[in-house]
Amino acid sequence: MSKALERREKLRADLILSAERMIAGRGLAGLKTRDLAREIGCANGAVYNLVADVDELILRVGSRTLLRLDEALGAAERAGEPSPQETLVRIAIAYCDFAAENLQLWRALFEHRMEADKVLPDWSINDQLQLFRHIYQPLAMLFPKRSREELGITARSLFSAVHGMVALGLEQKLVAVPLPALRREIAGLVRAMVHGLIARDTDAESPGTR
Structure with a gap:
């Protein structure tokens, strides 16, 4: 790799890290x-020699956030x-x-909106779809007869149910919930949903069930 390309790649990496810190703080x-x-x-205009636009920069930061989330869910x-x-x-x-x-980095994953076109x-x-394997795999074990x-x-x-609880629970407004209580409520929600899904499948398989 030439010196010019090395410098560009370093600047690009620095840009993404700086954007990550800025979003995390602001x-x-x-x-x-x-x-x-x-x-x-670098010059302000030079930023667009490193990424196509602000959308790409935000998505690159989002990919780093999703990678760390992936690691946390795997652990x-x-x-x-x-x-x-x-x-x-x-x-x-x-x-x-x-x-x-x-x-702030987590919120940015959902707040960012690209233009319609x-x-x-x-x-x-x-990057986004990869995360669903953490939910999909246990569900496949619980419900082996279900299609993909x-x-x-x-x-x-x-995910939508848990995300909704997290989003509302972490709001620093009237609906905010202390984190220990939020964790307990989320655990209860997941167990209740899984129990309900199991019961529904059991009822559907029982003779005479309509």
Whole structure:
């Protein structure tokens, strides 16, 4: 690699790290390319020689956040008893803890909106979809007769329920919930949802059930 390419790659890495720190400290609305350029020592316009636009920069930061979330969920999977139900509980609590510890970066994953005519790049979509395997795998063990499509819908539904509790619980407003209580409520929600899904499948398989 030439010296010029090495310098560009270093500047690009520095830009993404600086953007990550800025979002973590100020939130997504506080991301300013002029401040980033000053921090990494380049002209403001040179930022767009390193990334296509601000959308790409935010998505690159998001990929780093998703990678760390992936690692946190993987650690939670391996941290306790192997029963699929309790694995789902640990994953949900790990998601809550990660959001609380990385609040602005986590919020940025959901606050960022691209223009209607812009397509989300494949690498960003893949980064997001990879996370669902943590939910999908325990569900596949609990419901071996379900199709991949059915399991995918259940995984997204379970995530939506947990995400909603986390998003509301961590709001620094009237609906805020102390973290220990939020963790308990999330564990209860996941167990209740899994019990309900198991009961529904059992009823559907019972003779004479309509």
